[in-house]
Amino acid sequence: MPKYSFSLLLIICIFTGWYFFSLSTEAKKPFVVEEMNYPTIEAALVTVEDDKVEIFQTGMNGDLHYVVYTINHDQLITELFYQSKEGFKRVQDSRLIIGGTPLREAEHKIRTFLVTDGPWVDHRMPFTYVTFGFVQKPQQVDSVEIRYQGQYKKVSLKSQTFFYDRFFHLAVGNVTTNYFL
Numbered sequence: 001m002p003k004y005s006f007s008l009l010l011i012i013c014i015f016t017g018w019y020f021f022s023l024s025t026e027a028k029k030p031f032v033v034e035e036m037n038y039p040t041i042e043a044a045l046v047t048v049e050d051d052k053v054e055i056f057q058t059g060m061n062g063d064l065h066y067v068v069y070t071i072n073h074d075q076l077i078t079e080l081f082y083q084s085k086e087g088f089k090r091v092q093d094s095r096l097i098i099g100g101t102p103l104r105e106a107e108h109k110i111r112t113f114l115v116t117d118g119p120w121v122d123h124r125m126p127f128t129y130v131t132f133g134f135v136q137k138p139q140q141v142d143s144v145e146i147r148y149q150g151q152y153k154k155v156s157l158k159s160q161t162f163f164y165d166r167f168f169h170l171a172v173g174n175v176t177t178n179y180f181l
Contacts, residue, residue, distance in 0.1 A: 031119035033082045033089040041067050041081050041088050056161040068161045073104040078132050093118045107137040132163040
């Protein structure tokens, strides 16, 4: 009788372990979208009629789009949008903002965000870096060099802005190196 009890207990333990392991490794949706559909990304960005939205650049990887923009030339913002058949939906918790001096008064605004959770993080990695910025002066700048832990990426400017995230760099095509950090 004890031999059968041990076998039954072993089977229960294996099944329980497998069940909890399968729950923890179950494929999760990498991001959550808002319910509201917008016909364009610009329509989603205008929250007040008097706001002047200027989109500097966009890029995509599949159905996921990033946008670098400003509202009233105040802050520099990047955000993710999901494109469905009905239009564009904001991706929750994806807005990254460079504040401080208003954009129109700054010579440049540059920031690297270390992101450890949320929609910017690739599920295969524990974190990611998102770097974007605006260069107003000097005017002849056509690219910036971004350094990450001894490695560098040369990123071209588009409309005086640049954007780098390892998830988008292959789709956008503005990075001169093709390796991940």
